[in-house]
Every structure is written in structure tokens, then in C-alpha cells.
Amino acid sequence: MVAIHQVLPVFAPRDAIGNHTVEIRRALHARGITSEIIAGEINPGAAQGARTVREIGRRRLPGDGPTWLLYHASTGSPVAEWFAERPEGKLIDYHNISPPDVFGAWEPHVGVELEHGRRQLAELADITDWALADSTFNQRELNGLGYRRTAVVPILIDTAAFGHDVDAKTVTRLRRAKQTDGGADWLFVSRILPHKAHHDVIKAFAAYRRAYDPSARLHLIGAVGSARYADALTDFVDDLDLSDSVVLAGSVSAGDLEAYFQVADVYVSLSDHEGFAVPLLEAMAHDLPVVAYSCAAVPETAGTGALLLDDKPPTVVAAAVHRVLTDERLRRALVASGREQLSAFALPRSVARLSAVIDDIIASFDGGASK
Amino acid sequence: MALTEPLDFARLNAEINEEVRRRRAAGDFPPGLERELDSLFARYAPATTGADFDEVVERAERTSFMHADVPTASNQRVLVYVKRGLRSLMAWYVRFLAQQVTAFAGAITRSVRLLGHRVDRLETVTIVAAERSLSEVKQRRAGADLSQWSAVVTNAMAGVTGRVLHAECGEGELLAHLVADGRDAYGVEPSEPLAMAAARAGLDVRADDLLAHLRAVPDGALAGAVLSGAVDCLPLGSLLELADLVTAKTGPGAVVVVLSVGPGAWARALDPIVSDLAPGRPLHPETWCHLLATRGWDPALVHPTANPTQALAPVPAGTPGAEVINANVERLNRLLYSSPAYAVTARRA
Numbered sequence: 001m002v003a004i005h006q007v008l009p010v011f012a013p014r015d016a017i018g019n020h021t022v023e024i025r026r027a028l029h030a031r032g033i034t035s036e037i038i039a040g041e042i043n044p045g046a047a048q049g050a051r052t053v054r055e056i057g058r059r060r061l062p063g064d065g066p067t068w069l070l071y072h073a074s075t076g077s078p079v080a081e082w083f084a085e086r087p088e089g090k091l092i093d094y095h096n097i098s099p100p101d102v103f104g105a106w107e108p109h110v111g112v113e114l115e116h117g118r119r120q121l122a123e124l125a126d127i128t129d130w131a132l133a134d135s136t137f138n139q140r141e142l143n144g145l146g147y148r149r150t151a152v153v154p155i156l157i158d159t160a161a162f163g164h165d166v167d168a169k170t171v172t173r174l175r176r177a178k179q180t181d182g183g184a185d186w187l188f189v190s191r192i193l194p195h196k197a198h199h200d201v202i203k204a205f206a207a208y209r210r211a212y213d214p215s216a217r218l219h220l221i222g223a224v225g226s227a228r229y230a231d232a233l234t235d236f237v238d239d240l241d242l243s244d245s246v247v248l249a250g251s252v253s254a255g256d257l258e259a260y261f262q263v264a265d266v267y268v269s270l271s272d273h274e275g276f277a278v279p280l281l282e283a284m285a286h287d288l289p290v291v292a293y294s295c296a297a298v299p300e301t302a303g304t305g306a307l308l309l310d311d312k313p314p315t316v317v318a319a320a321v322h323r324v325l326t327d328e329r330l331r332r333a334l335v336a337s338g339r340e341q342l343s344a345f346a347l348p349r350s351v352a353r354l355s356a357v358i359d360d361i362i363a364s365f366d367g368g369a370s371k
Numbered sequence: 372m373a374l375t376e377p378l379d380f381a382r383l384n385a386e387i388n389e390e391v392r393r394r395r396a397a398g399d400f401p402p403g404l405e406r407e408l409d410s411l412f413a414r415y416a417p418a419t420t421g422a423d424f425d426e427v428v429e430r431a432e433r434t435s436f437m438h439a440d441v442p443t444a445s446n447q448r449v450l451v452y453v454k455r456g457l458r459s460l461m462a463w464y465v466r467f468l469a470q471q472v473t474a475f476a477g478a479i480t481r482s483v484r485l486l487g488h489r490v491d492r493l494e495t496v497t498i499v500a501a502e503r504s505l506s507e508v509k510q511r512r513a514g515a516d517l518s519q520w521s522a523v524v525t526n527a528m529a530g531v532t533g534r535v536l537h538a539e540c541g542e543g544e545l546l547a548h549l550v551a552d553g554r555d556a557y558g559v560e561p562s563e564p565l566a567m568a569a570a571r572a573g574l575d576v577r578a579d580d581l582l583a584h585l586r587a588v589p590d591g592a593l594a595g596a597v598l599s600g601a602v603d604c605l606p607l608g609s610l611l612e613l614a615d616l617v618t619a620k621t622g623p624g625a626v627v628v629v630l631s632v633g634p635g636a637w638a639r640a641l642d643p644i645v646s647d648l649a650p651g652r653p654l655h656p657e658t659w660c661h662l663l664a665t666r667g668w669d670p671a672l673v674h675p676t677a678n679p680t681q682a683l684a685p686v687p688a689g690t691p692g693a694e695v696i697n698a699n700v701e702r703l704n705r706l707l708y709s710s711p712a713y714a715v716t717a718r719r720a
Contacts, residue, residue: 105417203408211399232415239411304378311592314408315400319390323383333378 002362003034003063004091006070009077011039011050014254016155016278017072017095023156024070024093025049027351031358034063040079053082061088066365068129073097076116084124091361092124092131092147094138095155096275096297102195107226121145130361132354134276137297149364151357155276158347162285166262167255174263183215183245184325187264187288189257189279190271191225192248197293197312198233200270204317206240211315212322216245219260223251261286266321269293270312277301281345284338289324289331291317301345305338388555388575395570402566402578428483435476439469501606501650508604508649517545517599520630520714523673524597525552527628527716533594538581539601543569550574554595559584561601582609585616593621599630602659604649611662618666618719625719627668629659635711656713663717670717674710682708 006025012018021037028035037050061067068089071080075097083090097118103111125131125146132153133139142150178185186205190196198220205218224230230248237246252260267283269292280302283290290306292298299308307320307330324331343349394400417430439462443454458465517524525548528535533555540546540558542565549556557575560566566578577584581601596617605613617627631653654662660670682704685697 199412203405203412206408207400207404210404211394228417232412235415236412239414240408304380307383308380309384311589313391313405315391315394315405316387318400319387319394323387323390330378330383337378 001032001034001063001065003061003065003067004028004070004358005034005036005038005061005063005067005088006072006093007038007053007079007083008072009040009075009079010043011037011041012043013045016157016276017074019157020093020095020155021072023158023347023351024354027156027354028358031355033358036062038069040077040082053079066362068361070132071124073117073121073124076113076118076120080117080120080124084127089365090124090128092121092128092142093153094121094131094133094142094275096134096138096141096273097121098193098195098273102272103193103226106194106229110226129364130357132357135297135300137300138275149360151360153354153357154345154350155278156347156350156354157278157281157345159281159285159342159345160347162261162282165255166258167253168259170256170259171262174259177217178263181215181217183213183217184265184321185263186216186218186321187221187260187267187283188219188269189221189260189267189282190269191222192220192230192233193225194229195273196222196271198229199236200293200312200314200317201268202233202236202240202242202246203314204268204270204312204321205246206242207314208318208321209242209245211318218242218246219264220246220248221250221252221257221260261288264288266291266324268317268321269298270317271295271298274298274301280306281342284335284342287335287338289334290338291320291324293317303337303341303344305334305341307334385555392573392575395575396573398571402560402570402576403563405577406579424487428480428487431476431483432480435473435480437469437473437476439466441465504648504650505604508645517541517630519710519712520628521545521548523714523716524628524630525549527626528552528554528556528595528597531595531626533622533625534592535595535597536585536588536593537597537599538584539599540569540574540576540597541565541600543572543574543576545597545599546574546576547572549597556595582612582616585613585620588620590619591622593617593625595626595628596621597628597630602629602631603653604645604651606651610651610654614662614666618668621719623719627663627717627719629663629715629717631656631659631713631715633711633713656715659715660717663715668717668719670715673714673716 006021008017008021011021025035025037038053038056039050040053042050042052066089068091069083069086070091070093071083072093072095073080074095097114100111100114100118103114122145128147129149131142131147131150133142133150134153134155136152139150139152174185186201188198188201190198192198201218201220205216209216233248237243237248249260261282267280267288267290269277269280269290271277271293272295274296276297280290280292280298284305290302292302292306292308293312294308294310302308307324309316309320324334391400395402441458443451443458445451445454524545528549529552531554535549535554535556536559537546537549537556538559540560543558546556546558546569557577558569559577559579559581560569561578561580563578566576569576598613598617601613602610621627634653634655656672660672663670683700685700686693690696
């Protein structure tokens with residue numbers, strides 16, 4: 001029986017890669033393929049059934065036929081070295097590694113880790129049988145590093161599951177603010193990291209309030225990935241005298257997140273680097289018009305479901321958001337296109353794509369993968 | 372817009388840019404707004420992301436001390452004791468290394484500091500002097516009259532699709548011609564009053580330093596550039612950087628037009644205070660052609676015609692010695708009455 005075990009540095013709950021890993025395991029099991037999840041660290045609350053790299057050590061993994069390990073690459077980790085030394089066949093699922101130079105100044109140790117990750121990824125090219133990528137943007141990077149056989153398989157996300165379990169209290173609180181003060185609600189969901197460019201969203205929001213809507217609010221949702229960057233954002237917001245209208249909400253519960261999506265009027269992403277960008281799809285699933293800076297894999301994920309900007313001067317972003325919020329026909333057209341784009345990433349389609357790639361991997365088996 | 376109709380994003384983006392221009396004209400987006408927001412955030416960005424030498428060195432100095440006492444905290448109580456034990460056992464070794472590394476880092480940062488002082492002194496007589504004199508020039512600067520070049524510039528830019536930059540655009544007369552001709556043009560103007568005047572006329576103009584603006588533009592983002600003003604007074608090193616930047620920031624098929632008063636007219640074409648204080652002088656047109664050609668452009672030179680009302684008339688053909696006389700008349704006309712101002716137009720392969 002074929003076995004494909006997944007390996008990742010950290011297995012975390014409510015994390016795009018964690019959810020993707022669980023969906024892959026489900027899809028592999030449905031095909032009768034043996035599959036376990038092995039992680040360097042398993043965070044509390046992550047799905048059951050995962051084992052740590054320490055537990056496995058040098059032991060043999062389940063499977064009595066061709067066996068592969070599928071490593072999820074997204075940062076530098078000693079787990080990659082463990083993966084490289086294992087006797088099984090090697091597969092990579094590349095979720096992109098952020099450019100280290102953006103972190104260097106803010107969080108030097110993270111920059112070092114990312115640089116390490118890029119070096120590891122390059123070193124794994126020679127010993128990897130197949131490499132999967134979330135997007136053609138990521139695939140191009142893999143091809144550039146010398147990976148021989150690559151395929152695009154989007155992140156497996158259950159787009160139909162977006163929109164459940166709303167926290168009614170949060171909805172009420174957000175709606176009350178809207179009724180009392182009026183104004184539009186901007187939303188951006190991402191970990192607080194320098195390359196996600198929250199500061200650019202704040203600049204655009206400041207320009208928007210100045211020219212169009214002095215009552216508007218901006219909600220920035222996401223865990224703090226860089227404390228220095230988060231502090232800088234807070235000071236920046238204070239200096240702009242926007243403390244009452246810009247909320248850095250941090251990491252929120254699924255119910256709260258749902259509430260923010262339900263109450264928001266527009267989703268604005270000005271991130272400088274995205275290997276896929278799941279929140280864009282979440283916004284589309286909530287019928288939110290999306291305004292986004294067109295970079296990296298964003299055009300591919302957003303398609304025609306977002307108003308994409310080639311550049312992001314605050315004035316242009318502000319005018320774009322104003323246009324989306326005041327031109328009802330445009331808003332409806334964007335929402336409709338967003339729905340269409342979302343269907344391209346529906347779970348059954350992505351699972352079918354994964355399945356086809358798995359067929360190719362098995363068909364290309366020449367005895368090189370470990371038995 | 373029916374739901375079935377595909378969205379015309381190019382048109383939408385053009386309309387958004389037009390809206391920004393209108394808002395600039397109305398004063399909702401003042402010319403310095405973007406720069407103001409950038410510099411406000413830059414206050415909180417790490418020194419190493421900025422360009423301030425002293426801040427970066429200070430940060431290096433703060434981090435140059437190596438701590439020998441490694442942290443011993445742990446979630447597991449027993450590990451705390453293990454770590455403390457290890458720290459005590461290894462202290463002689465770690466301290467020996469830490470002292471050497473600290474001494475080395477201290478020496479390096481001190482050397483950088485001393486080097487900084489030397490550079491400061493050098494800059495006082497060179498670059499800083501240039502910056503100070505540029506700042507004086509900026510205060511005196513009036514919008515140059517570029518009307519004679521309208522046809523040359525609009526013809527050169529005909530058919531160019533994509534962003535066209537006019538630097539330095541003054542009050543934007545030439546920029547207005549480009550926009551009226553259908554170009555997606557915007558301007559950069561270092562003088563805030565001139566930029567404000569251009570913005571009031573509904574033009575998309577950024578109050579910014581030309582080189583600083585170009586450095587921030589993504590590579591290949593421009594389809595065309597008109598360079599005027601700065602080309603007549605920037606120091607030589609900055610002009611070379613300008614040639615490099617305009618090449619890097621434009622894509623294949625791009626068009627560049629350099630408009631200069633020319634070195635021959637330097638003293639008489641400009642305000643005497645500007646011509647005395649400017650840190651640089653205009654280049655000969657041949658030099659611009661050379662700079663552009665060596666960077667992959669195909670340049671052509673355009674001189675304005677001589678002023679016919681002042682030019683010397685040639686003698687009728689058939690007059691004894693007419694050929695020699697007329698050759699000299701033409702030479703005198705070129706020297707005395709033709710404008711030494713020139714335009715260099717160039718296209719990238």
C-alpha cells in the first residue's frame with residue numbers, strides 16, 4: 001500500500017498550513033493511502049493524530065509499499081534536515097518563504113531563519129522527487145531553484161465552511177459603532193509582520209478619512225508576528241491621531257473573525273509578499289469587495305474578484321476604496337466575480353487536482369522511493 | 372455595468388487616477404501628503420531600515436555588547452536548575468569568548484564612528500555644500516518656460532502607453548499638454564509652491580525631490596520620462612545617477628526626453644543667483660546622447676531653430692564669394708542667435 005506522510009515544522013490549529021495538512025491527510029485516506037502527520041512541534045489545540053519528529057526519530061514509518069514524505073516548506077527548520085536524512089522518497093509542498101530582507105531590520109533572528117529556510121529549500125531540490133506549490137508564483141521559485149518535477153496544487157481550504165459560528169455579541173458591538181458614528185469599516189486580516197504592510201493600509205486609511213469619510217474605521221486582525229512592527233504601528237496610529245478609529249485587534253476567535261467579515265464594508269490588502277493569500281478568498285466568501293495591491297501570488301488568487309492596484313500610493317488606494325464603496329454596480333460586479341473566483345478554489349476541485357498530482361507521483365515511481 | 376459584463380480594470384484604474392488628480396486639485400490630497408505619511412512612519416521603523424547613518428551606528432553600538440550570562444528560564448522547573456548549573460560550569464569559557472567578541476564589536480563600531488566623522492568633514496566641503504546650494508536654488512526657482520518644446524515632447528511621447536513622468540514639471544504647463552494628448556502623465560516638482568500650483572490646475576504632481584522619487588519607483592514602472600530643470604543644476608554625480616535611474620525605472624520601448632538650457636546659455640538663460648549657486652552645470656547635448664546611448668537608448672538630438680527676426684540674412688547666390696560669406700553667416704547665426712537650449716529624445720529598444 002502506498003504511504004505519503006506529511007512533515008511540517010509546526011502543526012498549529014486555525015493555521016492555513018495546519019488546515020491544509022489535515023485536508024491532505026483526509027484526501028489521502030479517502031484514496032486508501034496511508035498518511036500520518038509528523039511535526040517538529042505540535043501546538044496545543046492542533047488536530048489529533050499527529051506525532052512529533054522526536055517520537056519518530058530514526059524509526060520506520062507505516063506503509064508496506066512505496067513511501068514518500070511530503071515536507072511543507074515555509075520557513076527554516078531543523079525538521080528539514082531530519083526530512084533530508086530519512087530514507088523515504090521526498091516530496092515538497094512549498095507555501096513560500098517570505099523574503100528575509102524585509103525582516104532583517106525589524107526582527108533579525110526571523111530574517112536569519114527565513115534565509116536558512118531558503119537555503120534548505122535549495123538544498124532539497126536534488127533529492128526531491130516532486131514538488132507541489134500553492135500557486136504558479138511559488139512554482140516559478142521552485143523551478144528557479146532547480147526542482148525537476150513541479151505541480152500547482154492550491155491550498156486545500158473548505159471555502160464552503162467560511163461563514164459559520166459568528167459571535168453575535170461582537171456583531172452587535174461593531175454594528176452599534178457603525179450606527180452611532182456612521183462611516184465605512186475597512187478590514188485587513190493578516191499576522192502583524194512587516195511585509196504584510198499594515199503601515200501602508202494605515203496610510204491609505206488616513207488619506208481616505210481626510211478626503212472622503214472622517215468617520216471610517218479600520219480593523220486590523222491578526223496575531224502579532226513582530227512585536228517591534230506592532231509597536232511601530234501603534235505609535236504611528238497615535239501620531240496620526242487615529243487611535244479611536246484604527247483597531248489592532250490581535251488574534252481573535254473564529255466567531256469574532258466571522259463578525260468582522262460580516263460587518264466590514266471593504267477588504268483592503270496592500271501586502272508586499274503573498275505566496276497564496278487565503279484571507280482574500282475569505283473576504284470573497286463574505287461578499288466583501290476586495291481592493292488589493294497586485295504583487296507576488298495575489299493576482300493569481302484574486303483573479304478578477306478584486307480591484308487590483310499596480311502601485312499603492314495612499315491617495316490611489318483611498319480613491320479606489322471610495323470608488324468601490326460608492327459605485328454600487330462596481331461593488332456588485334466585484335462580489336459576483338469574487339464568488340466565481342472562490343469556486344475555482346472550492347475544496348472538491350483542489351482535492352481533485354491533488355489527486356491527479358498524486359497519480360502522477362505514483363505513476364512516476366521507479367523504485368526510488370523507499371519500501 | 373451589468374453583472375455579466377466583464378470589469379474593465381484598465382479603465383477603472385484610469386478613472387481612479389483621474390479622481391486622485393481631481394482631489395489633489397481640490398486640496399483634499401495636498402502635494403506633500405504621501406511624503407508626510409512616509410516620514411511619519413519612518414520615525415518608528417528600525418534604524419537599519421532607514422538611511423540615517425547616526426541612528427544605524429547607534430543601534431550597532433547598543434548591540435555590540437555580548438551578554439555572557441545566558442538566560443536560564445524554562446517552562447520545566449528542573450531545566451532551570453540544569454541550565455543554571457551549565458551556566459556556572461561554562462561561565463569561564465563563555466565570558467572569555469564574550470569579552471573578545473565585545474572588544475571586537477566595540478573596535479569595529481568605534482572605527483565606523485571615526486570614519487563617519489571623517490566623511491562628515493569631507494561632506495561639509497563637497498556633498499553638503501552641494502545640498503545647501505541646491506536648497507538655495509530651490510527657493511529661488513521659478514517654473515521654466517518650456518512652451519517651445521511642447522510639440523517636440525508630445526510628438527516624442529505619441530503612442531506611449533503607461534505612466535509618463537515629467538521632472539521637474541514646475542507649474543505643469545508641459546504636463547498639461549501631455550495629459551491633454553492622452554498620456555497617463557504625472558509630475559514631480561521639488562518646489563512646494565510650484566507643485567501646489569500644478570495640483571490646483573488638476574494635475575497629478577508630487578512635491579518631491581526628483582532623485583528620491585525615482586529611487587522609490589519600482590523598476591520598469593515608467594513608460595516615459597521628461598527631464599527638465601534638475602538636468603541644469605544637479606552635480607555631475609547626480610546627473611549620472613539620474614541617467615542610471617531613468618534607465619532602470621523604464622521598460623522596453625520607453626521614451627525619454629531631456630530638456631536643457633545647454634551649457635552655452637547657462638549664465639544668460641537662468642536667474643544669475645541660481646546660475647551662481649547651483650552645484651552643477653548643464654551638460655552638452657552630445658554628453659546626454661552619449662550617456663543614454665551607453666545605457667541602451669537610441670538618442671536623437673533636437674535643436675530649436677534660430678530666431679528669424681534677429682538672424683543675419685544670407686547674401687543672394689551668385690554674389691561673388693557668396694558660398695564663403697553664407698557659410699560664415701550661418702556660423703554667426705548659430706553662435707549669436709540660435710538658442711543653445713536643446714532636447715534629446717531617446718527610445719529604448
